[in-house]
Amino acid sequence: MTDTSIALAELIEKGGDADFLKEVLAYSLQRLMDLEAEAACGAGLHARSDERVNSRNGYRERPLETRVGRIDLQVPKLRKGSYFPSFLEPRRTVEKALTAVIQEAYIHCHQFSRFARFG
16 A cells, blocks of 8 residues: 555544545645646746746645635745636636536546547
8 A cells, every 4th residue: 555545544534524525625726726837837846848938936825715614725826927726717606616627627537538448
């Protein structure tokens, strides 16, 4: 069993369902923001690349109220321009936006797995 699996099992045993869901949601949203910031920069964090068009410049805190409780997000900042997470679209409730992101990811994964079987 890997360290990640052990840590996940310990997290489940320690907290209730709401705490577990809150931790999973916080991790997922943080990872989504990191991937979006990497795409905006043209390279991963601390990676050297000829395609890099921007660099990251720390984080700013952003609280997010959800049904499972308050999540304190660390939104990446960019040196040039700005970054705003796609799931925090203005004038749109967070849960609707998050549901849309999850649905889109599911569709893309489903299409990829379908093409992979025939490829």
